[in-house]
Amino acid sequence: MSGAPEETFGELRGQLQEAATAFADGPDALEGILLGLVDDVDRAVREPLEIFPVCHHSPASAIAMARRLREKQPKVVYLELCEDMAPLLTELRNCRLPVAVQSFASEVDGFPAEWSPLSVVAPITEASAEYQAIAYALDTPGVDLVLVDRSSDHVFQWDARAGYDAGPAGPDAPPPEEEAALHGDAVGVEIGDLRPRFAELEEHLLRHGKVRHWSEWWHQYVELPLGDSDHDTYRQVMLLIGSLFRRLAPGDPHRVRVDEDRERYMWTRMREHLAATGTDPEDCLYVCGAFHAASRVEEFGVAGSDTFEITPRSATTWLHGLIPSSHAAIEAQFGLASGSVSIAATLWAKNLRRTRVKPFVLAGQAGTKKPRPAKTTAAPVPDLPASDKLTGFLQQPPVLDRLDEAELLGWSVEIVRAARRNGYLASTADAIAVFETSILLAGMRDRARPTPYDFQDAAVTCIEKDSVPGRRDVRRLVEIMMGGDRVGQVGYEALPPLARDVHDRLAPLNLKLQQRGVQRALLDIASRPELERCSDVLWMLRHLMPGGAARTVMGERKLGERPIQESWDLALGTHQRALIELGYEGVSIEQVLEQRLRRTAYGPQATAATVLEAVEDATLYLRSRRLADELGNRALEVLSAERTVDGAPEVLRRVRRLLAYYRTSEPVLPPWIEAFTKAGYAHYCTLLPTAFTDEDATVRQVAAMLGFLFSMENLALSLGCDRTQLELALAQSHPQEPSRTALLWAAQVHLGHLTREDLRAKCDELLGNPLVVPAYPRYLSGFVQALEPVPGLTDFVVEAVSNAFGRLPDPVLLPWLPTLITTLRADGAELAPLLIREAGRIFPGRLATLDQWVPPWKAQPVPDAGPPAPSEGGGCVLLAAHPASCDALAGLLGCDGTWETAAPDPSGAALVGRHPDTAVALEALLV
Amino acid sequence: MSDLLRAPAEIKYAEELDWLESIDDNPKPFSWRLSPKMVRLFILGSERSDGLDRDIAQKWYGDRSFVERSIVTLASDRGLLLIGDPGTGKSWLAELLSAAISRNSTLVVQGTAGTTEDHIKYSWNVSMVIAKGQSRESMIPSPIMTAMETGAIGRFEELTRSTSDVQDALISILSEKYISVPELDSDSIVFAKPGFSVIATANSRDRGVNDLSSALKRRFNFVRIPVVTNKKSETEIVRFRTEELLRRHQIELDVPPTLLDVLLQSFADLRATAAAAGSDDEKLESALSTAEQIGVLEDAILHSNFFGERALTAHTLASSLVGSLARREPEDLAILNKYLHGVVEPRSKAEGGSWPEFLEGGRDAIATLS
Known part of the structure; x- marks a missing residue:
């Protein structure tokens, strides 16, 4: 173990005491702080359970971790990560990093309802110490990985909604990109959050470090000097930094309390585990943020007090999954400088090549090269007592990295090429200028070698002109060149059953839907009927997922219509998180859709119109008569309880559509729609007189009510409604x-x-x-x-x-x-x-006719001849003249009536007698 | 006190520059009088950690990387083009840079629509030409040519105001670093000495009037100076410039911090209004830069000193704000009126302090102008 003898830091203490006396003229707070720092380091180093302090996304931490794990080969690794996320970690091997482990709860119990859905994410990148620890623990037989941090439930229990403010973006911050929103509005948890807690300290460090942001400071003053240091130096320096930030953090009392509670929680859990398994603390490694390593709580250490009581979790049901993450999302979530995680990833790859440290990689890890068969692991190296490495480290001059001319030249040439591709008029002369300016800038900032950030400044100076010709500016191009954003992907095996089911059912489309980007699917259902099932899935996805995930280019789904051809733009890979989060709601999309429709219909905001919409959706997407009937009955209930007519136009439109559908596709109307019509008729008749005078109801709504009453009248009357009700209602309307x-x-x-x-x-x-x-x-x-x-x-x-x-x-x-x-x-x-x-x-249709045109309503009304005067006999004269057909009919019917004599005056024939010319002419023609 | 109305930076800070030069042991490029680090120190001021025996005041406020990038550009082969909205301190930075590097910030060509190639290269003393013929003696070198001959920094203000053919005269100066004088038979080329470079400034609001050619763009590194929106730095700038002004006019007058806050807040509000405006008619013609704030304050101070009760009041501040910003009638006045009634009035009711008086002053000023 790395235990330290009593006076390990005696010399350093003496020096610091002298310094405090010299600067502060006597023992006071400064001495307290300085010696306190050494005490913290001393205390952590002496702890029998080895504490391994880390910082997030720090390649130096990752390298030191890989080295330490190979040396020590601990049997138990305690990791500062929400304890309920443990079962998922083995699924990481099926994913392309970075991905985030997510805890999700859509139905909350014990938290305010407006917090729902609750979501916690812990992003994991390859260049991180925690991944090294996970990969080692999961792939080494006999090693336990124990997550000891509070559960996701406690994250919210302890959340005072003080706000996780990432701080305002700088003036030069690029607009947020799509990838930056990959985590949605989840609360981020991170291993090794290490950053000054009060703004003045950070500002001071940045100013004196001649750097612009925290990531650059860390890179310059911790990452590079610690890159090649041995384990003891690394550990002591990280502990010192953790202690420094802790002691100089007056900070927000709530945040301090949460931090301390987390430390109590973690140590309590570790002691419980040690006691339960009987493991020797010396065979364990506790990986936590440097900030927590320098803890001063009572419960700290194997021998700490057991005074902390872990509160039980709330009744909220938590679901867990992996969602894709990206460097940009991590930067956005944790307020890091844009590009810093990508630069860390590049540095990690470079450090691996330089130091030849062999990193741990989960077997079968997607997106990595196949590891060579592992050699038998060397036996653990026994620990020597730690000596004081701090004094030497603090006294040595800054490590000056050698100028890697070839690398800088490569960057300069590369950025000019990238700029040219993006529309800049950049040339070789610019490459030379960028190279020269980088070196000059680094010189001004007291660096022997330009950092990626210096290079970025130089490239902006030399290439950026008054306007950006393309989509990306030079700053962004440099970020992309330095590794760019990397978007993770959750592998098929690690997807929840729903997502896998969706991919399986869409397999006939023969598209690589796991990939990011938009893909066009053409469904010729007429010639390949089996694609209709894919079409069903796509329509449901369109209903359930955010806008761009499944978008129709051609094709529509309406009641009573069958699809023939459809064309879709699909981006399921890009919206993988949304698909995975659907997986938390059920095992199939049908189930999720049904739940959602039910939730809409039974929600407190439900109106008759929204419930009818749910009925329509249930029929359209699920083809479920059972659900449609159930929701239809619910619509009836909601309608009867409604006292306003706000939804009348929508109700009318939807009921008409559903009625038309049921009339054409079903032998009889479903009982609910008959009941709905009846109830609606009575309902709207009742409301009509008030609606006519109510100022809140619009004319359109009243018109829609009348529309319902008039167009449903036949059906309603046939079902037993009374028209008088409508007439009375109208009579009452004033x-x-x-x-x-x-x-x-x-x-x-x-x-x-x-x-x-x-x-x-x-x-x-x-x-x-x-x-x-x-x-x-x-x-x-x-x-x-x-x-x-x-x-x-x-x-x-x-x-x-x-x-x-x-x-x-x-x-x-x-x-x-x-x-x-x-x-x-x-x-x-x-x-x-x-x-x-x-x-x-x-x-009139033509201009010419306009002059003579008289509007029909202005035309002289044709004098109404009125009904013909009832004449005696009327048409009966003809019947009497030709009685044969009537007699035959009477005979058939078995009647024997007698003919009455008609009036003698032959009305029509009189005219013919008076004007015989026509008849004579006709006779002449016929003869 | 200097008997110049406005002394250039190298005279104003001569003593400080001498001192910095005497302690500067860092390598200096070409014929620079100070090393790049000292130039930065001169412009951005010193810190305790720099370990100097005296304090060097900060003279330009803004992101340090802008200054570093500018200095490095001047040490390289390219010219420096400072681009930004009016009043963002471009010319002041250019002056400080040339004062620190070559102790001469007066080699300036002012770009206007009437600038000709002669202003950039050389012209002739006609009477001498008649008397002695064309020779180096009868030639009048331009400030840029003088800078070339002495290895100093030449400045070109408002580059985009001059026409394209005139701008293009700079191309050969920046790439070949010499000017040929074809009128002379011998000694017909003026070569630039090491240390020569050009700092040009351009107003981003003038974009599109006389766009730079790509050939010229290539020879300049662009450093864009944004409008300061950070309240803290803006307060610093306004306070710094106001003190300087009071000293120059030998005025003993207090600027109450609450009034400074009122001024900064009102500019911040007006900027927000301008950012939200849909068309040019809905925003003030003014760029609302820090320089304009200083102008408003200067105007109010002078007014109070000479016509008022020798104390700055919110009333005077409001009238000078309206007076300085209302340039177009009726658009600007309408915007200011809307601002006073929509923003200042509720605030004066809610917060009190100097706001009610500020509102009163604004109303009076608008009533006078309309």
Whole structure:
């Protein structure tokens, strides 16, 4: 073990004491802090259970971890990661990193409902110490990997909703890219969060380090110097940094409390495990962030006190899965500088080549080269007592990395090529300038060798001009060149059953749907009927997943129609997270869709219209009569409970569509829709008088109610409704507002209570009264809406509109025109064609005929001849003259009636007698 | 006190530059008077950790990487083009750079629509030409040519205001580093000495008026100076420039910090309005830069000092804000009116402080102007 003798840091303590005296003129807080740092390091080093401090996405940590694991070969690895995520880690081998382990809960119990869904993600990259530890522990027989951090449930239990603010983006920050949103709005947890907790310290470090952001500081002042250091130096330096940030962090008390509680939690768990398994603490390794390694809580250490009580988890059911992650997503989630994780990945690869350390890789890890058969692992190296490595490290001058001229030249040439591809007018001269400027910049910043960040600055200086010609600027191009964003992928085996099922069912499409990017699927269902099942899956995915995942290019799904050909743009690989999260809701998409439809229908916000939409979706996507019937009954319940008519237009539209569908496809109507019609008839009759006077109900809604009543009337009456109810309802309606009055008139015309002439007279009266004229357009609006319930009035509406154009004064007419146009545009998808067709029929088609044209309503009415005076006998004369057929019929029916004698005057024949010419001429022709 | 109305940086900070030169033991490129690190120190000011015996004040406020990139560009083969909105401190940075590097910031060509090639290269003293013929004596070198001859930094202000053919005269100067004088039979080429470079400034609002040719763009490194939106740095800049101004006018007047806050906040609000505006008519013509803020404050201070009660009030500040920003009638006035009633009025009710007086002053000023 790395135990240290009593006075390991004696010399360092003495020096620091002297320094404190010299700078602060005597023992005071400074001495306390400085000596406290050494105490923290000393305490952690002495701990029998070896603490391995790490920092996230630090290649130096990863290299040190790989080395240490090979040396020590611990039997148990304790890892600072949510303990409930353990079963998933072995699935990492099926994924291409980076991916994130996710805990997800959509139904919360014990947390405020508005927090739902709860989601915690822990991204894992290849260049991280935690991956090394996981790979070692999972692939080495006899080694236990124990996750000891609080569970995902505790993350939210301890969450004060103080906000996980990643800090404001800098002025130069590039716009967020699609990849940066890969984690959605999950709460991120990370192993080894190591960053100054108060802004002044960070600002001070950045200023003196002559760097722009924290990632660059870390790279320059910790990553590079620690790159080749031995284990003891690495450990002591990391502990020192952890302790420094901890001691100089006044910070937010809630955050400090959560951190300390986590440490208590972890140590309590470790002691429990040690006690349960009887493992020797010296055979264990505890991997945690350097910040937690320098902990001062009572429970710290194998011998710490057992005073912490772990609270039970809430009743929330947590589901776990792996979701794809990306460098950009990690940077966005944890407030790192753009490109820093990619640079860490590049540095890791380079360090591996340079140091020849053999990293641990999970067997079968996707996206990596096949590892060579492992040689027998060397025996563990016994630990020597740790000596004081800090003094030497703190006193040595900064490590100056040698100028790697070839590498810098390569970068310079490469960036110029990339810039040219992106539309910049860059040339070899620019490559030379970038090379030279990088070296000059590094020199100004006291570095012997330009860092990737210096190189980025140089490239921007020399290549970026006044505008960016393409999609990416030089800064972004450098980031891409330095490794670029890497997007992880969850392998098929690690997907939840639902996602696998989706991929299996879409296999007949022969597309590589796991890949990122958009792929075009062509489904010729007419010639390959088996593709119809794929089409079903795609329609469900379209309904369940975010916009771009499955998008129809051609094809639609409507009630009662069968697909023939469809064409889709699919991006399931890009939206893998959404698909995986669907997997938390059920084992098949049908189940998820059914749940969602039920949730919509039974939710507190459900209205009759939304429930009917769910019925329609259930029929369209699931073809489930059972669910449709159940939801239909629910629609009935919701409708009866509704007291407003807001959803009336939507209800009318959907019920009409469903009725049409059931009438054509089912032998009898489902009972629910009959009941719905009956209930709807009664419901809307009841609400009609109030709706006519209610200011909150719009004319369109009242029109839709009337539409429901008139168009469903036949069905409703056949089911036992009473028309009197409707007539009474209309009689009780006394609207004040002109448009509703017009609507009421239209309804009265429909029911025969008002003739067209009456209606026309009313309109004329309105136009003739100068006091009412300004309100006339509002009456017209009512008539336009009346086309929905009373389509037979279309010609009258055309007449009314024409009259308005002809007779209304401009100051009244013109302000109303926009209202007419917007009404027709908004609600008139069905109304406008009706009006146009009718207008086309009434108005002359050619200009020439316009002069003689008289509107039909202005034409002299043809004097009504009235019903013919009932004449004695009438048509009976003919019957009497030719009795044969009647007699035959009477004989057949068994009647023996007698013929009455008709009146003698031959009415029609008299004219012929008086004017015989026609008959004579006809006779001459026939003869 | 200097008897110049506005002394150039090398005179104003002569003593500081001398001192820095005396302690500078870092390598210096070409004929530079200070090493790149010292130039940076001169411009961005010193820190305790620099271990200097005296404090060097910060003279330009902005991201340090802009200064570093500018210095490095001047040490390389290319010219430096500072580009940005008006009032972002481009010319001031150019002046500081040339003062620190070559102790001469006055070799300036001002780009205008009337700038000709002669202003960039050379012209002739006509009477001398008549008397003695064309010779080096009768030639009048341009500031750029002088910079070449002395290995100094030449400055070209508002490069994009001059026409394209004039701009292109710079191409050969920047790449071949010499100017040939075909009128002379001998000694007809003026070569640039080491240390010569050009700092040009261009206003990004002028883009499209006289666009630079690609050939010229290639010979410049562009450093874009953004408008300072960080409140802390902006406060620093305004305070720094105001103190300088008060010193120059020998005015003893206090600028209350609350008024400084009112000024900064109102500019921040107006910038937000401009950013949200859909068309040019909905935003102020002014770029709302830091320099403009200083202008508003300067105006208010001078007004209070000479016409007021020798104390700066929110009323005066508001009238000078309206006076400086209202350039177009009625658009700008309408925007300011909307701002006063939509933003300042609720704030003055909610927060009180200097805001009610500021509102009153603004209203009065608008009433006077309309």
